[in-house]
Amino acid sequence: MFKPKLVTSLLLFGFINYAANAQEYFPERGEWQSKPPQDLGLDQRKLDKAVKFAQDNEYSGSRDLRLAIIEGFAREPYHQILGPTKKRKGPAGMVVKNGYIAAQWGDLDNVEMTFSVTKSYLSTVAGVAIDKGLISSADDKVGQYVWDGTFEGAHNSQITWRHLLNQSSDWSGELFGIKDWADRPPREGGIDEWKYRTLNKPGTVMEYNDVRVNVLAYSLLQVWRRPLPEVLKHKIMDPIDASTTWRWFGYDHAWTTIDGQQMKSVTGGGHSGAGVFVSTYDQARFGLLFLNDGKWKDKQVISKDWIQQAITPSKPNQSYGYMWWLNQGPRKWQEVDDESIYYAAGFGGNFVVIDRKNDLMVVTRWLEPNKMGQMMKLVLDSVEN
DSSP: OOOHHHHHHHHHHHHHHHHHHHOOOOOOTTOOOBOOGGGGTBOHHHHHHHHHHHHHSBOOSOSSHHHHHHHHTTTSTTOOOOSOOOOOOSOEEEEEETTEEEEEESOSSSOEEOTTHHHHHHHHHHHHHHHTTSSSOTTSBGGGTOOSSTTOSTTGGGOBHHHHHTTOOOOOSEETTEEGGGSSOOSSSOHHHHHTOOOOOTTSOOOOOHHHHHHHHHHHHHHHOSOHHHHHIIIIITTTTOOSOOEEEEEEEEEEEETTEEEEEEOSOOBTBOEEEEOHHHHHHHHHHHHTTTEETTEESSOHHHHHHHTSOOSSOTTBSSSOEESSGGGOOTTOOOTTOEEEEETTTEEEEEETTTTEEEEEESBOGGGHHHHHHHHHHTBOO
16 A cells, blocks of 8 residues: 555656646757657658648749739739749648657748738737737727827728738728729729728728738837837747748838838738748747747747637638638638638748647648648548547
């Protein structure tokens, strides 16, 4: 018979041992450990099939992304390249399980454009501002913080941070010479009809629009009062041990004066150039932060509360939260049943997919966008129950 003290000691040891085993692996700066898929509860053969699928289904647009952008957005009136672009390489990506690399393909160190995945970085910068109390609530009117005329008028004055974050603001105006109605206009109608449309009440209709996303970036610049790439570096990328190779660009002419200093207002996407340029490894670190509910090692980099807000379906679109897509509602992948999965998505097949149930993350670069559901299904098929 065990003595009580010995039982207590053994139970305590068991708890400590369990807690130690429950700790997540986090890659150190400049390295990332791999493990054989079978050691992570994955079927090697099925995972290899998923990797081959990603390699065989490269995005069909030009590897010269300047050309791909022009071709992709040619129907927009006045569209032009306004920020940096970069030629891309072939497909690349990672499957990460329990923090370890289970599979990888392509050049993971190459810095690439990431287009609208940038929006998820931008949303995170907003989240840090709310965590720190720089913004009291997502339901505050943005005009309380940005009073330079950007949010004047009967319509724009009603816009809250939430409306900008879930793309339901229908903000009307011009930012750095780009008119809101000229960005992804309806396929029917003409310029006069687009210009003088009836505005939707903020919070009622989700409309994907980069000008309004850039208004969010401009507004956050007014709040932080320092360049957003600097905020992202110090608050997110440095704490997750990212490399120093990533960049966040704005349009060439998108300068404004903050406290007497000229600062660049960055973009939330790259369909006129600019946005976040980042390696696959660093993109995966960003994804791993979210997979672990905002915690990196022993530091809570961004609050769990913010992440929960960011991945809560918005009323205007059940597939969209705060610049993260959700695998539910009208944009649900037909091949994947799990509605708790969420992801960042960008032009050209840039995805960061978060699967918390399986402690799994998938990053893809240059996969045909309409193939991501199939790709994720193949990865999930490799999970051994």
